[in-house]
Structures are given as C-alpha cells and as structure tokens.
Amino acid sequence: MEDVLEELFDVIEDRKETLPEDSYTASLFAHEKGENAVLEKLGEETTELVLAAKDDDRDEVAYEAADIVYHLLVLLSMKDMELADLEAELEARR
Numbered sequence: 001m002e003d004v005l006e007e008l009f010d011v012i013e014d015r016k017e018t019l020p021e022d023s024y025t026a027s028l029f030a031h032e033k034g035e036n037a038v039l040e041k042l043g044e045e046t047t048e049l050v051l052a053a054k055d056d057d058r059d060e061v062a063y064e065a066a067d068i069v070y071h072l073l074v075l076l077s078m079k080d081m082e083l084a085d086l087e088a089e090l091e092a093r094r
C-alpha cells in the first residue's frame with residue numbers, strides 16, 4: 001500500500017512539474033479553478049462513499065475510496081505538502 005501511494009504521489013508531482021496536455025492531473029494544476037475542482041470532487045466522492053457503504057457495496061466502496069485517495073494526494077501536492085506530512089500525522093497518533 002505504501003509503495004502504491006508513493007508511486008502515485010510521484011506521478012502527481014511529475015504531472016505538476018511537466019504539465020502534459022493529455023493529463024487529467026495536469027489539468028487540475030494548470031487550471032485557475034483546479035483547487036476548487038479537487039475540493040468539489042472530494043465532497044462528491046465522500047457522499048458516494050457513504051452511499052456505497054450504506055448499500056454494503058464493497059466494490060463501490062473501494063472505487064470511491066480510491067477516487068478520494070487520488071484527489072487527496074493531488075490536494076497535498078497543491079499545498080506543496082509531502083506524503084511524509086500525512087505519514088507524520090498518522091505516526092503521531094499511534
């Protein structure tokens with residue numbers, strides 16, 4: 001899991017730097033309202049996650065959770081934060 005998160009975060013950071021035209025991630029960084037779009041997605045996906053959980057739809061829970069994690073990592077990158085910032089907070093709670 002840690003490897004997947006690190007790899008995904010590295011890809012997100014790369015998209016932020018190189019801004020390829022065909023990249024959804026890059027479009028979020030390039031667009032003036034990209035941060036708002038990410039925040040809206042997080043809100044929508046959280047609602048969808050709640051509904052999926054209520055339905056006991058485990059596939060849909062996994063799908064929505066993945067959407068949330070992806071957009072959460074994009075948000076961390078937009079705030080010039082590192083995955084280590086999230087890890088440190090989680091570690092501090094153990």
Ligand SMILES: N=c1c2ncn([C@@H]3O[C@H](COP(=O)(O)OP(=O)(O)OP(=O)(O)O)[C@@H](O)[C@H]3O)c2ncn1[C@@H]1O[C@H](COP(=O)(O)O)[C@@H](O)[C@H]1O
Binds near residue numbers: 011015023024025041
């Ligand atoms: N994990 C993701 C990921 N999760 C979601 N999304 C995109 O986020 C957008 C919004 O997600 P939604 O599920 O809301 O999309 P939707 O199907 O339009 O749904 P609705 O809005 O209709 O509800 C879609 O365009 C998805 O493709 C993602 N886009 C990219 N990644 C990762 O980022 C990498 C780089 O992607 P690019 O930046 O596109 O090269 C990829 O290889 C993936 O690993």
